[in-house]
Amino acid sequence: MKTHIFSQAKIGAVLLIMANSVLAEQDHSIQQFTKPQSTVNFGAGYLFNENTRFGQYSGLRDQGAYGIFNVDISRRNDDTGTWFKVIGRNLDYQNRDIRLEHSRQGNQGYFFEFNQTPQY
């Protein structure tokens, strides 16, 4: 009899896990369409031939390898409508910029920004 109860309990547990995982998957599927998401890009590039004009405002003048690094972090508290964003572009280049923003939508907000542009 004990074996029978345990087997029923196991079946119950398996069904519970299945039901939860299916529901969680649906939630996750919906959330990926409706909630802000964050991305980080990184990579590498190589510049053949030196060219001042090509890197006039980006600093990509000299032949060689360059790193690529961008971030876009976006968080929202759905209960309060508070956003937290960090957007960084070309962080490994001389024309890098990064912006940090914190705001409560429709109420108040502030941001810090660093932005640099070389000129050759």
Next chain:
Amino acid sequence: MLNNLEKLISMMLRLLILVFLLGFMQNAMAQEDDSDEEWPDIVLRDDGKCTKCHDESSGNPVLFIGKTKHGTVADGRTPTCTSCHGESDEHMDGDQAIPPKPSRTFGKNPRTSILDRNQVCLNCHQGGKRMHWIGSAHANRDTVCTACHEIHTVLDKVRDKNTQSNVCFTCHKEQRAQINRPSRHPIREGKVVCSDCHNPHGSAGPSMTVRDSVNETCLTCHMEKRGPFIYNHPPVQENCAICHNPHGTTAPNLLKVRAPFLCQECHEPNAHQGSLGTITGAYARNTIARGCMNCHTNIHGSNNPENVRNDRLFQR
């Protein structure tokens, strides 16, 4: 006694399994249900009646609005679906396989007039930087807000530094060519964008500049040219665009034409300004290093006492 307890536990477990199976089936069936019962909201207030059809697999996916500021429902000002698309009763109640369109449509071949479409946006987005929309060049030429802005997407291209210029250049093709010239602003790099100088929603300035004049707009960045100077160069005070084309040129420093030809458009005969440069002789000075600005270095204005009694020199 022990047997009764085991029976009780067994019954409870069966009941539990049954309850969860029923719950799970109900949830699964609800995805396919097309009845009139109320659907839960997914993103916006009262959007259940829309999202029961327009879900992530719909031909018109709308859920991405949840990632945007329009989808931040904690802000009481955010709209519902019907705020923009109208009540759309026929669209929702129709039994046809292809239901009639919503009350207001914004996509291709819309039946809603341009004025009505724009008014939907203006109902909330008016005042401030959009104060001059009515009567602006874009409004007068029947530009709709959705020609530039995308609402149901994470990235509204025209509001991103890296992609904004491409949206503007779909119409302003001359400027697309100009920003690829050797002397230009860093527009391609996303460091200067169209909206830094122009307000596409209208302004009191010429060419929809963000400030009331071309000079005021340029001087927001190039403030060292503002002065005041003791010796002023009149065209500098009048309009930067007399000498410069801000979108890009083939002459250095965004000049429309190279010196001395640019200078000679105003500075005509009776002085060395009016004579063409030569390699040798008295007029060779006009050719030396190919520019008037080699001597007249402070062409935007000067405070140098060297210029006393000869205001035209603009020398350092």
